[in-house]
Amino acid sequence: ADEAAPAIAVAKDRSRVLGGTYRTFYSEPLTVASARGCTITDANGEDYLDAYNNVPVLGHSSPAVRSAVSAELGRANSHTRYLDARVIDYARRLIDRFPAHFESVVFACSGSEANDLALRLAAHATGRDGVIVTRHAYHGTTSAVAAISPSLVGTEVGEHVEPIDLPAWDAADFDDLLAEAIAGAARRLEVRGHPLGAFILDSTVTSDGILEPRSLAATAGAVRSHGGLWIADEVQSGFGRTGADWGFQRLDLIPDLVTLGKPMGNGLPISAVLGPREIFDDFGAEQRYFNTFAGTAVPVAAAEVVLTALESGDLVARAQEGGRLLENLLIDAIESSATPALVRRNGLMVGIDFETGGITTESAVERAKEMVERLYAERILVSTTGRAGTVLKIRPPLVITDDELRELASGFARVLARGEAEAAHAGE
Numbered sequence: 001a002d003e004a005a006p007a008i009a010v011a012k013d014r015s016r017v018l019g020g021t022y023r024t025f026y027s028e029p030l031t032v033a034s035a036r037g038c039t040i041t042d043a044n045g046e047d048y049l050d051a052y053n054n055v056p057v058l059g060h061s062s063p064a065v066r067s068a069v070s071a072e073l074g075r076a077n078s079h080t081r082y083l084d085a086r087v088i089d090y091a092r093r094l095i096d097r098f099p100a101h102f103e104s105v106v107f108a109c110s111g112s113e114a115n116d117l118a119l120r121l122a123a124h125a126t127g128r129d130g131v132i133v134t135r136h137a138y139h140g141t142t143s144a145v146a147a148i149s150p151s152l153v154g155t156e157v158g159e160h161v162e163p164i165d166l167p168a169w170d171a172a173d174f175d176d177l178l179a180e181a182i183a184g185a186a187r188r189l190e191v192r193g194h195p196l197g198a199f200i201l202d203s204t205v206t207s208d209g210i211l212e213p214r215s216l217a218a219t220a221g222a223v224r225s226h227g228g229l230w231i232a233d234e235v236q237s238g239f240g241r242t243g244a245d246w247g248f249q250r251l252d253l254i255p256d257l258v259t260l261g262k263p264m265g266n267g268l269p270i271s272a273v274l275g276p277r278e279i280f281d282d283f284g285a286e287q288r289y290f291n292t293f294a295g296t297a298v299p300v301a302a303a304e305v306v307l308t309a310l311e312s313g314d315l316v317a318r319a320q321e322g323g324r325l326l327e328n329l330l331i332d333a334i335e336s337s338a339t340p341a342l343v344r345r346n347g348l349m350v351g352i353d354f355e356t357g358g359i360t361t362e363s364a365v366e367r368a369k370e371m372v373e374r375l376y377a378e379r380i381l382v383s384t385t386g387r388a389g390t391v392l393k394i395r396p397p398l399v400i401t402d403d404e405l406r407e408l409a410s411g412f413a414r415v416l417a418r419g420e421a422e423a424a425h426a427g428e
């Protein structure tokens with residue numbers, strides 16, 4: 001290995017041993033040496049502020065998670081063919097955080113698997129396999145969920161799938177327009193012989209560009225009147241991210257099925273589907289769902305620590321208060337710059353959309369990409385999202401401090417100012 005540049009040596013090794021399906025971030029990828037709280041330290045000993053990762057909600061290397069997991073590794077870690085009081089107790093506590101009709105939970109290992117199962121449950125419960133998704137949705141990576149994920153490069157959505165465009169973010173009648181889009185898509189599915197069984201929505205609509213909280217009650221009505229179930233994909237929006245326990249609570253609706261993942265085990269692979277007992281029992285009477293590593297005691301031990309933080313209100317409070325502080329600081333930075341940008345926020349999920357003020361989509365994409373690279377050079381980690389990638393996606397662990405949020409916002413302000421200075425210079 002090259003002593004002077006360990007990160008370069010790792011990158012070279014990586015391209016030899018890892019398959020070409022991976023994509024790393026940044027022109028020069030980050031090589032992680034260690035991580036703690038909201039800080040990732042790279043192979044050269046540089047510290048980065050992690051404002052991107054929503055899996056370690058309690059922070060990287062959380063001491064509480066670490067001790068719960070290592071204790072559990074020394075006790076027992078078997079599968080769901082046996083009973084384990086700890087797993088049952090966790091399931092009960094999780095269900096208690098949901099409205100009354102969520103009576104049962106089934107565990108899986110990833111968001112993709114949870115959505116895959118939710119689709120099967122919905123099709124079984126309704127006898128209908130049509131699915132409506134948003135135009136740039138991402139719901140995961142198995143064949144079945146790739147077929148409902150139009151944002152996956154190179155993936156054709158299935159014939160049973162209708163992607164719909166979202167109304168303009170600021171449309172006053174957003175909910176009514178979306179309800180109309182649902183009705184139209186449901187009719188098209190019906191004509192193709194795939195009547196509507198489910199509308200699946202990421203409750204923060206992350207990959208389409210981040211939706212602010214608002215009522216989608218009319219949309220929910222349209223889904224149900226056309227025979228579909230509402231699957232709330234809470235893989236991104238669950239566990240306090242939006243300033244409520246679950247993102248759907250910020251949309252004024254109660255879903256039929258909910259899927260959870262990412263932050264659920266603070267990095268250990270655990271995900272879940274929740275819904276009414278009847279849906280699971282009817283499915284279980286005809287089909288089995290056994291998933292070897294799902295709902296085993298070690299990831300559940302990690303998940304207990306996250307759930308305890310949710311129950312305490314700490315995660316929700318941080319998403320609300322930290323989110324408000326960050327939004328104010330970002331708006332100040334934008335207003336004191338000459339760069340137009342719109343901030344859309346749902347708790348501590350923040351999008352900064354550069355597609356505004358009359359610039360072309362292409363320029364907005366360029367600006368967003370450039371901001372990500374420049375923030376990286378300032379040792380701040382964020383990424384992009386949205387229809388074309390015009391939106392900066394900021395989604396830090398929920399233990400981020402006010403000081404770290406200030407550091408993030410001042411880095412953003414510096415990078416914005418530098419971009420403007422260079423653009424002015426180039427125009428001279």
Ligand code: PMP
Binds near residue numbers: 113115140235236262
């Ligand atoms: N749903 C949403 C909304 C997601 O953002 C993701 C992951 N980015 C998934 C599902 C898939 O989760 P996983 O990668 O754990 O399979």
